Amino acid sequence: MNLRLKKIYIENFKGIKQLAIDFQEKTIISGQNATGKTTIMDSFTWLLFNKDSEGKSDFDIRPNDREGDPIDNVVIKVSAVLKADGKETLFTKTQEQNWVKKKGSEVSQLQGNINKYEINEIPKTEKDYKAYIEELMSEELFKLITSPQAFTSLKWKDQRTILLKLVSEVTDQDVIATDEKFIVISQTLQEFSVDDLTAKAKKALKELNKRQAELPARIDEASKGLVQADFSECEIQKADLEQQIRKLEEQETSAAKAGEAIAQVNNAIMQKQFDLGELKRTANEALISQKREIQRRIDDAGYAFSGLIRDCERIEKEIQQKEELLESNRTFREALLKNHKEVQAMQMDPNNLCCPMCNQTLPVDQGEIKIAEFQANKQKSLEDIVKNGKQTATNIGNLEGEIKDLNERLDVCKANKIEQNKKKTAAMEELAALPQQVELSDNPKYQFLSAEIQKLENQVREMGTGSGYLNQLRQKKEELIARLDRVKATLIGKENNQRVQARVLELQQEQRTTSQLIADQERELFLLEEFTKAKMDLLSSRINAKFKLVNFRLFETQINGGYKETCECMVNGVPFSSLNTGHRVVAGLDIITALQGIYEVSAPIFIDNAESVNDFNIPDMEGQLILLKVSENSGLEVEV
Incomplete structure (x- = not known):
């Protein structure tokens, strides 16, 4: 085209x-x-x-x-x-x-x-x-071959995609043909891709490195299982500790008999104290019931007092509203009286008996009509004022009666409020006068139980501290048993040492095997990276052969030695971004020339x-x- x-x-x-x-x-x-x-x-x-x-x-x-x-x-x-x-x-x-x-x-x-x-x-x-x-x-191709800046203004990934379409695919066989060292992986490449092999090798290497890193700690941990001890001395200590424990058990048996008698007396004391507590509880039940009844009266009076306060407030508010309405009616009545006097004093305006057009006096018959209309309107206004005045007077009388009734209700409410407050105060004083609990010091049964408890407590004191001595024997025996367990654990280590030494040798052999496997995987990864580099170089050379002035760097080496895809336009080794405006235009024209030749369009x-x-x-x-x-x-x- x-x-x-x-x-x-x-x-x-x-x-x-x-x-x-x-x-x-x-x-x-x-x-x-x-x-x-x-x-x-x-x-x-x-x-x-x-x-x-x-x-x-x-x-x-x-x-x-x-x-x-x-x-x-x-x-x-x-x-x-x-x-x-x-x-x-x-x-x-x-x-x-x-x-x-x-x-x-x-x-x-x-x-x-x-x-x-x-x-x-x-x-x-x-x-x-x-x-x-x-x-x-197409719009995309038109833009690329009509503007020197079009291709280089694209994102590098888009530039790379276009460039890769300009050449045929580089096959694995093409790469193998460039170097004999790649023959060793040619058979594997027929089944798996380079990316798959690389991913597989990296995964295996990661797992091997992880295992290699863990092995020293595992060897060290296994070595810690070796017990360093004088096992002959441990046998002597074991026999001595067992003899001491037997002697303590004999002493413990003798002390236990005295402890049983003391325990029986203590149980009797506990039973007497329980009976004494039950006596106190029964004696105080009537007092508690009396206090509960007085408290109920206090609460009832309090609730009634609070309700009367609300009733008084409601009646006072209603009285205030009625008084405001009464004052409003009284003011309105005064206004009606004033208005009545003003209407009575009204006279016919002489000008109303003249023609509004020529200002001449109206004929007698028309004048009389005007006067009659005026008198009729005046009489109607006076009648309306009187009617409103009577209604207002009735309203004032009703409101005064209602206010009187409300004041009487308010007096009754206030009196009831004072009465309920007196009831509450009297009940509170009655409650305060009651004792905290019933006095039982004069009760015969209370006196008997108290004497029995005192007698049993004296008996325990006379029997001595048998339980304390028994506890001392048991504590000392537990300490000896703990020492004996540690000695036995050391003697068990004698049997474990042989198994631990065998495990350490097994882990050391695994460490040497893992090191060899890591070296094998690293060699395979290096060969795959070399293969990838050769493939990238072959692809880059095919693409750059399409251009006269510019060339493209399609891959860059990373710090870890791997390769990362990129796309950077270069002119004589200088990046496109570092070129001046003129050289950028010339580079863009070179790209257009290549694209025109490839797509056979201009x-x-x-x-x-x-x-x-x-x-x-x-x-x-x-x-x-x-x-x-x-x-x-x-x-x-x-x-x-």
């Missing part, structure tokens, strides 16, 4: 009001900054793909006035003649504002923009328009900031060149 831009016509697009350009194989457009050079690129990509030259679809294409505000009600239009493999086609795209006057509104409101499309002056739907352009060339190449590139550095290109240069020209100049 050979695509050429023959003509373009721009109207009301961004800062360009009207512009038409005829293009040749090499067209130079120059002018000062902000004169519209980049706008030409933006209009062309907007025409084809509804995006600006940087690939943004949300850019503003409407022209602005001197204050920077968008200019409404102008049609934006871009037309271009494209020649594809000798066939010329006219593409036209316009944008109009959609103004809508809503129901009930006198002002139209902007409801967005409407794009219209034509091919060879035949209207098309947006879908058909896009499909026609897609048949010529399209107009826009070189923005072309003033940064010397003419002799621009290579011969298959595609049409459009150079956008900054110059001292106040307007745009086109040179072909």
Whole structure:
């Protein structure tokens, strides 16, 4: 596909009001900054793909006035003649504002923009328009071969994906053919991939290293099981301790008999103390019941007192409301009396007996009608005032009676409140006068039980401290048994030493075997890494062979010796990011040349900031060149 831009016509697009350009194989457009050079690129990509030259679809294409505000009600239009493999086609795209006057509104409101499309002056739907352009060339490929910055502006992963599509796959057999050392893994590679083998080897190496790291601690732990002791001396200690324990057991038997007698007396004391407690509990039950009854009366009086307080507050509030209403009626009655006097004193205004048009005195009959109407209205007002006055007087009498009744109820409520408070106080004084518990010192049964307990306690004291002595014997025996257990544990270690020594030798042999397995896995991993590197080098050489000036670093070595995927454009060993603007453009043109050759397509190449590139550095290109240069020209100049 050979695509050429023959003509373009721009109207009301961004800062360009009207512009038409005829293009040749090499067209130079120059002018000062902000004169519209980049706008030409933006209009062309907007025409084809509804995006600006940087690939943004949300850019503003409407022209602005001197204050920077968008200019409404102008049609934006871009037309271009494209020649594809000798066939010329006219593409036209316009944008109009959609103004809508809503129901009930006198002002139209902007409801967005409407794009219209034509091919060879035949209207098309947006879908058909896009499909026609897609048949010529995909948007992604068009961008890559029309802008030197397009490819290098992609994310490195996207660049790498495109580059890998440019060459055929590098097979394992291709790599094996480069070095004989890879023959040893050729058979395995027929069944498993390099990644699978590497993952398997890394997993095995990780487990082996973990095992190797654990073995010294396990050997050390097993060695700790070796008992270092004089076993002959332990046998002598064992016999001596067993003899001491037997003597203590004989003494313990004698002391236990005396302890049993003391225990029987203590049990009798406990039973007498229980009987004494039961006597106290029974004697105090009547006192507790009496206290409970008095407390109930205190609570009842308290609840009644609280209820009467609330009743008094409610009656006082009701009296206050009635008094406020009474005062309001009295004030209203005074106003009615005053109004009655004012109405009685009202006289007919003489002016009302004159014609409002000519100001002459009305005829007698009309005057009498006016006077009669006045007297009737006056009499009606006086009757209404009297009626309202009587009703107000009735209201005042009713309210005064109600207030009197409420005050009487309030007096009764206050008297009841005082009475309940007196009941509560009397009950509290009665409760305070009661003793804390019943005095039993004069009770014969209480005196008998107390004497019996005292007698038994004296008997225990006379029998001595047999239980304490017995506890001393038992404690000493437990200490000797603990010492004997430790000696026996040491003697058991004599039997374990042989098994421990055998286990230590077994772990040491496992340590040597694991070291050899780790070395084998490390050799296999190294060979796999070498194989991966050789494959990457072969792949890189095939891709870089597609380019004349640039080359790509597709892998980088990590600190641990492994390889990490990347994609960095280089020119003579210098990273693309470190190049100046001119060399970046030249590198981009080299990439476009390679892509044109691979995909067998060409399209107009826009070189923005072309003033940064010397003419002799621009290579011969298959595609049409459009150079956008900054110059001292106040307007745009086109040179072909």
